[in-house]
Amino acid sequence: MLLRIFTAAFLWSTIGVAATYGRDVIWLAFLRSFTASLISLTARPSRRGLVPGLLLGGLFSAYPLAVVSAGVGTAAYLLYTAPLWTTAALALTGERPTRRELAAVALVLAAVGLMAYQSLSGALSPVGLLAGLASGALYGLYIAAARRLSMSGDEKAASLGAMPYTLVITAPLLLLRREPPGLEAVVAGVYLGIFGTLLPYKLFASAVKTVRGSRASVIATLEPVLAAVWGLLLFGQAPDSTALSAYVLITAAALLASLEGRPARGKFP
Numbered sequence: 001m002l003l004r005i006f007t008a009a010f011l012w013s014t015i016g017v018a019a020t021y022g023r024d025v026i027w028l029a030f031l032r033s034f035t036a037s038l039i040s041l042t043a044r045p046s047r048r049g050l051v052p053g054l055l056l057g058g059l060f061s062a063y064p065l066a067v068v069s070a071g072v073g074t075a076a077y078l079l080y081t082a083p084l085w086t087t088a089a090l091a092l093t094g095e096r097p098t099r100r101e102l103a104a105v106a107l108v109l110a111a112v113g114l115m116a117y118q119s120l121s122g123a124l125s126p127v128g129l130l131a132g133l134a135s136g137a138l139y140g141l142y143i144a145a146a147r148r149l150s151m152s153g154d155e156k157a158a159s160l161g162a163m164p165y166t167l168v169i170t171a172p173l174l175l176l177r178r179e180p181p182g183l184e185a186v187v188a189g190v191y192l193g194i195f196g197t198l199l200p201y202k203l204f205a206s207a208v209k210t211v212r213g214s215r216a217s218v219i220a221t222l223e224p225v226l227a228a229v230w231g232l233l234l235f236g237q238a239p240d241s242t243a244l245s246a247y248v249l250i251t252a253a254a255l256l257a258s259l260e261g262r263p264a265r266g267k268f269p
Helices: 003-014 016-020 025-040 047-070 072-079 082-092 099-120 125-153 160-170 172-176 183-207 215-220 222-235 243-256
Strands: none
Touching: 003 016, 003 183, 003 222, 016 025, 016 047, 016 183, 016 222, 025 047, 025 160, 025 172, 025 183, 047 072, 047 125, 047 160, 047 183, 072 099, 072 222, 072 243, 082 099, 082 125, 082 222, 099 125, 099 243, 160 172, 160 215, 222 243
């Protein structure tokens, strides 16, 4: 079962690589959404999946932009600012944050401060920073929504049942693109729909049935580490000391949030 979690983390780490090769962020978002939605129709869509689906549609749109603008590793780590947004969203619904969660939020805020400094100094694209933070916010809010649904026994509404609703966000964006997608975008988009979304989610979801959710989430934090490695090896995207410090802070925050022992849900980076 641990191998399934490692495989899921590996596949998620390649999302940025596929986005970099595909380049056309609008077509990538739509094709990922369309492919995942088409396959997920084997399960009955749920009306309760509307909100998670809209959040995922936003995530599918923002994350490729973060990758193209900020780099594979930085985009992945900005995605993992999600604990900040998850904690805030759950607090608004009456779920009191624990000390570990508050510590994780503090670490994330420190990391965001470092990345904002990078942006102001010209070392990080402002568009990449904002798109990355938007990805983290959407991901965090999605996790919060998925957690609420799973607690009510409707876990599929946050996964397969949410996929068709992602098109509500990604399809209208095609109005901004008059040109058809290139071959690279088509291949990358289909890859993202299957190997960056549905397959790793199924592997992760099947594994956490027998592996503790906290342990599974800790292993899944390999995703941004591997993404940074791919960025360095494939595209020469070497982080400077400030970026590395931010990476360490975000990794620590993700580990703290994972060790809290709450259910691991909603892995759709």
